[in-house]
Amino acid sequence: QQQVRQSPQSLTVWEGETAILNCSYENSAFDYFPWYQQFPGEGPALLIAIRSVSDKKEDGRFTIFFNKREKKLSLHITDSQPGDSATYFCAASPSGGSNYKLTFGKGTLLTVTP
Amino acid sequence: GGIITQTPKFLIGQEGQKLTLKCQQNFNHDTMYWYRQDSGKGLRLIYYSITENDLQKGDLSEGYDASREKKSSFSLTVTSAQKNEMAVFLCASSIRTGGADTLYFGAGTRLSVL
Numbered sequence: 001q002q003q004v005r006q007s008p009q010s011l012t013v014w015e016g017e018t019a020i021l022n023c024s025y026e027n028s029a030f031d032y033f034p035w036y037q038q039f040p041g042e043g044p045a046l047l048i049a050i051r052s053v054s055d056k057k058e059d060g061r062f063t064i065f066f067n068k069r070e071k072k073l074s075l076h077i078t079d080s081q082p083g084d085s086a087t088y089f090c091a092a093s094p095s096g097g098s099n100y101k102l103t104f105g106k107g108t109l110l111t112v113t114p
Numbered sequence: 115g116g117i118i119t120q121t122p123k124f125l126i127g128q129e130g131q132k133l134t135l136k137c138q139q140n141f142n143h144d145t146m147y148w149y150r151q152d153s154g155k156g157l158r159l160i161y162y163s164i165t166e167n168d169l170q171k172g173d174l175s176e177g178y179d180a181s182r183e184k185k186s187s188f189s190l191t192v193t194s195a196q197k198n199e200m201a202v203f204l205c206a207s208s209i210r211t212g213g214a215d216t217l218y219f220g221a222g223t224r225l226s227v228l
Contacts, residue, residue, distance in 0.1 A: 042222075043222055046217065
């Protein structure tokens with residue numbers, strides 16, 4: 001049973017466009033939602049995270065929009081740059097944000113074309 | 115800053131072979147993890163360790179052993195490599211900030227079994 005779903009599997013946008021990566025979850029107990037960014041040949045790194053008490057979290061060009069009622073969230077990357085090309089993982093965990101119970105989605109491969 | 119060092123970077127094994135992957139961290143973090151990353155399947159937790167000499171099974175522990183003899187190191191053993199198996203094994207450590215844990219990953223060990 002896949003508890004965290006990501007779509008699309010892959011996405012190509014032009015430089016300067018806004019990339020929108022989607023994530024949905026099933027477990028109502030999930031409270032903490034980090035997004036990890038992974039470049040080829042490297043391990044993932046935390047990009048941005050949100051808690052379910054918020055509906056939006058912004059960090060520069062990266063914004064998470066969160067809809068608790070629909071159990072959906074999305075990562076918007078504005079003014080996309082070729083250097084943003086990477087795989088993005090949405091993850092979720094219950095209250096307390098313990099990594100022991102962190103569930104990852106399968107990832108979205110983003111390609112930004114110059 | 116700190117770093118997670120995984121050795122070896124590439125590992126080629128034979129079917130049925132016992133293989134050991136090593137991980138060192140100099141963050142001085144208490145908790146360490148081993149994840150398996152398969153193409154298109156996200157990250158799945160194999161083992162984690164809350165402190166030195168502690169071991170906890172994740173969702174994918176069958177077929178693996180782990181060892182945490184020092185705070186800074188965490189090793190993973192594939193007890194019997196499966197033919198044609200290909201995966202990336204990621205080691206991570208974590209620290210709690212703002213009420214949630216942040217994972218810091220190594221670059222991975224890429225396993226191929228002939």
